[in-house]
Amino acid sequence: MNGFDIIPSNDSLLTEDSSQLLADNGLNGGSPLPQSSSSSSFSMLPVRYEAEDLNLNNFLIKSNNVSSGGEHISLLGSNSNTGTAAGIFNGLAGSYYVNVAYYDENDGISSATVTVAGEIENFRFDKNLPGNAVAPETLTSYVTHPILELQSGDAFEIEAQYDLGEFARIDYIEFVPTQNASQPDGSLRYEAEKLQLTGYQTAPISGASGGEQINLNNTDNTSGVAQGVFAGEAGIYRVRVGYYDENDGVSSATVTVAGQTRSFEFDEDLPSSAPVPETLTSRVTHSVIGLKPGDAFKIEGQSNFGEFARVDYIEFIPIQTTVDATTAIRYEAENFQQLDDYVISSNSNSSADKHISVYNSSYQTIGDVFDGETGFYQVKVGYYDENDGKSTATVTVGGQSRTFLFDEDLPSAGATAAALTQRVTHEAVRIQKGDNFVIDAISNAAEFARFDYIEFVAVNPPDGSTYYVSPDGSDDNPGTEQLPWKTINYAVSQGSPVIAGDTVLVKPGTYTELINLDKSGDDELGHITLKADGEVILKDPDPINGHFREGVIQSAGEGFWIIDGFRIEDTSWAGISLRDANNMIVQNNHTFETGASGIIIMPDTYFFGGDAEVTSRDIKVLGNTIERANWIWAGLGDTRGTQEALSIWGVDGFEVANNLVKEGKREGIDAKTGSRNGSIHNNTVTGVAQVSGTPIGYNAGAAIYVEGNRADTFNIDVYNNIVYDNVAEGIVVADEIPGNGDVSDIRVFNNVVYGNGTLGINSGMGIAVTSNVNNVEVINNTVFNNIQSIVVNGTDYTGGYNTYDVLVRNNIFADAVFRNGLIQDASNVTLDNNLFTNDFNQLYESGGGLTNFIETNNIQVEIVGFLDVAANNYRLSSNSAAINIGSDGIPDYASIDKDGILRNQDEAPDAGAYEYVV
Incomplete structure (x- = not known):
């Protein structure tokens, strides 16, 4: 409904007969709005005052056939650029909102001040509707006072000023009761x-x-x-x-x-x-x-x-929905799987030269199975509406039934072109692939309920609502931009009106609260979006006494949320903690000095291993900055600050991309304990393991870590990451608890790993694959100036097994500090077409234990030939020794380099993360 529609009254006694009730409430036949009269029996209808009937100063009355009463007021021809229109409200005492109808043209920006019972509101004629004069296209309305308590006798006044060619034309002012009425948001x-x-x-x-x-x-x-x-x-x-x-x-x-x-x-x-x-x-x-x-x-x-x-x-x-007519799926009636006693007739007027008819007065049922994609659809039926009877049909789709009469009485008594028409039965109904749709019909007189087709036209999922939170708001407000809520926690609680598909915009400011996502979006209407609308800082109410699993933004068992754009700082445990989560997107946030993880996805209550600990699914962590995670952790013996800076724990289906992880005290990005079917790509990790990588920690802490722990971890891609200047290791694939959780099907490619480790303190491995791990491919990485370049070591397999099925191909391993690397206690290992610098006599050290080890076509050189080492630009120069030395035997996933360039453009692929281009 809009500001010009009749507002329905429900003062009449409602009956079981909906047609009788509709007649009683004054809507049939477009009954006119009552004018300003306190004696109107329609106490729940708006009280409208035509502008031309008010006390006018400088305004002139103009006649036209568009305005509500055939007239409006205007400053065109007036001796003044400002005018007033005043009156006295004589409706019933009560709560109202105030609606002003006016002409908003595109040839100026007039302005108005509306004063009602002493309450002053302003608005501008700034919609710039398509016209520069009085026309239906420029007639609109504006709610000036969303809610106001009025008494009979209260004064009101409209003061307006014209601008350029827009002469502040006003049609009427209307006072709409806030009960049983159209609300300001159109509800x-x-x-x-x-x-x-x-x-x-x-x-x-x-x-x-x-x-x-x-x-x-x-x-x-x-x-x-x-x-x-x-x-x-x-x-x-x-x-x-x-x-x-x-x-x-x-x-x-x-x-x-x-x-x-x-x-x-x-x-x-x-x-x-x-x-x-x-x-x-x-x-x-x-x-x-x-x-x-x-x-x-x-x-x-x-x-x-x-x-x-x-x-x-x-x-x-x-x-609001939009219809895409190009997506129509049509089912010809004559082809329905169920036709009952319907008769198929040939007819050149019909959609496929046929239609169906029923020649008796009993109900007949026809139907079929919808085989389109699951989604929202508008439903239309094509049929013959003749003038020799009134057939009846009920169309049931997606559990919704709609009944209509063949009552258009088009100018024909037969199945002619003149009688062929269509009707929309459902504006937007969700239909699943495989759903049945049914039409129940009964003929009448000589009208034989003739159907031509049923058609399904995809519509976009309904637009969600937008709600607002502001530090100066109140949780008793409706959550509009003008009357926002105060706390984010209320906005995301069960008690708020937010549902799937809606957006909560949080206005700039600092909010000190724990935010519990207490509801979910869904796969029909989509995610609920919680988004910072500017600079929003979230703080922990108690930054000292945190609890395991707790986050400033947190959820348990919820799904379909987008968390976007917040700065979260000084937390006792995590910044964002999503537990037993599904279909979550965490993007563009900045966590700073969090007690534990900056962002963690984890189980809520089950920590006993196996697939039961895989409790989350379909998670995306994109474009965040995680800075100074685990900042309260003091090292071994300190039970605070557990977990990694960005932790993916027990997640099936994940993407961790384009994040910056820096200056943490423990590991950087970790996919662990049953995480599977995911990717870690295009991230930058630097400055982590500041405590864990030292003797007061545990002399370790990978920048990117893939680990099994208590549950099988598998099918993970680690690519296009930059890992540099970390205190301990670069990229590590391992299993910490042998026998409980294997690690397999891991692909590490196109990464740039440099400057990691601390000599004499930790292993500083650039890329490492350790025990209880199998089926790992390490392809086309650039590994430079780490303590060690490459380690494949299955030694620590107690209770498990040696590493096996490892491919190390087309990598650059350059300028290691301690040694090129270590390869031992592993089987089915291939080391080929890699480029090493000749800092050491051996390509690698080994303590033995190698079975079926293939080493071929590896090259040692004095200088790789990077473009600019001083600027950490590890692309290849034109005379680089890495050009054309790689193996053609690379999987499709590695056929594109870190810059998106196709490999193997001339001869063989180049070694390293970057393919040389002229």
Whole structure:
């Protein structure tokens, strides 16, 4: 609905007959809005004042056929560029919002000040609608006062100033009751006390939407029903119920709208046993549903102990969708799998030269199976609407049924082109591949319920709503940009109206709170987005006494969230901790001086190994900065600050990309304990293991770590990363607990690893593969100036096995400090076509234990020939010894270099992460 539509009244007695109720509420036939009269029986309708009827100063009255009363006011021809229009409100006392209708043209930016009962609001005519004069296209409206308590006799005034060719044209001012009315956001609210009630009673209460609620207290009933009929415009809606969720019972409710039923429990246990503002909350029952005028709705409540199923209102919120006609999927009626007694007839007017008809008056059912992709669709039927009867059809798709009459009475009594038409039965309905769709039809007189086809046209998922949080807001506000919430934790709680597909924008400022993501998005409407709208700093309320698993942003068992753009600092444990999570995206955040991990995905309660510890799935960690993680950790013996800077723990399906991890006290990026089917790419890790890599730690701490621990870890790609100047190791693939979790199918390629390790303190391995690991490929990496370049060592296999099936090919291992590397206690190892510098006599050291070891075509040179070592540019110069020395036997995944250039453009591939290009 918009500012010019009739607002439905529900003062009339509702009946079971929805057509009777629709007639009673004054909407049929487009009944005009009552003018300003306090005696109007339509107490829930807006009170409209035509601008031309107000007391005018400098404004002139202009006639036209567009404005509400055939006239509007304007400053065109006036001797002044400013005018006023004043009046007295004589409607009923109550709560209203104020709506001003005006012409917003594209030839200037007029302005207006609207004063109502002493409350002043301003707005500008700045929509620049497509026209420079009075026209339907430029007529619009603006809500100046979202909510205002008015008394009969309150004064109001519009003062406007024209600009250039826009003459501040105003049509009317309207006062719309905030109960049983269209809300400022376009939603349509029905107060529960105005519905048809069975078993329920009404009771006045302060704080309720319309000053009353319904309940089952002190009645002989444990259940009740409130029902009504939707009288808004046809379209797509989200349905929300306002109710009281107390802590003295768990009532339940079933909400049925247009045949779709959803149930919920009053289970939030808000902090009171009474219907007070603290227990008033709301819940979305139907995320998306197509509605038309006359659709019935019903709330069935069941009390429990001291909670009496108190309901305040039901609200219908319009949702925008777009239709893509190019995606239409059409099923010809004559090809339906189920046709019952329908007869197929040939007809050149029909879609495929055929249609179907039924020649008796009994119901017939036809249907088929939808084989398109799961998604939202608009549904159309093509049929013949003749003038010799009124057939009836009910179309059921995705669990939603729609009934219509063949009542257009087009100018033909047969299946002619003149009678062929189509009708949209469902504006947007979610259909799954494999769902059945059905048409039940009955012929009437000589109209034989002839159908041509049914068509499904994809529509974009309904747009979500945007809510706002600001340091100067209040959690009692509606969460609009003008009236934002105060706390992020409320915005993401069960009590807020945020649902799948919605966005929460957090305004700049510092917020000191723990944020518990207490709901989920879904695969129908998508993620819930929690996004910083500017510089937002999040702080831990207690940065000293942290608890294991806890994060400033945290969740347990939730999914489909996007966490975007926050700075999180000074935490007792993690910055972001997502436990048993699914379909989460963590992007563009900056964690600083966190007690433990900056970002961690982990189990919530199960830590006993095996696949049961793989509790999260489909996680993306993208473009974050993790700085100074584990910053409170003092070394061995300190139980604080556990876990790695960016930890992927027990996750099936992950992507860790484009992150900067720096200056941490322990490991950098870790995929561990059953993590699988993921990638770690295009990250930069520097300055980590500042404590763990020293004697007060454990003389180790990989910058990028892939480990098995207690559960099998497999199918992981590590590529295009830059790993440099870390205190301990570069990239390590290992298993810390032999016999519990194997590591396999790991690919390490196109990485640049330099300057890692501390001589005499830790191993400083550039790239390492250790025991209980198999099927690892190390291809086309550039490894420079580490303590050691390459280690394949299966020695520490106690309780497990030696390393096996390792391919090391086309790498550059240059300028190691202690030795090129170590290869021992492994089988089926291939070391070929690698470039080593000749700092040491041996390509590698070995203690033996090698079985089926192939070493071939490795080269030692004095200088590799990098483009600019001083600037850490390890691309190849034109005379580099690495050019064309690689093996052609590289997998497809390594056929593109770190810069995205195709390898093997001339002769053989080059060694190292970068292919030389002229």
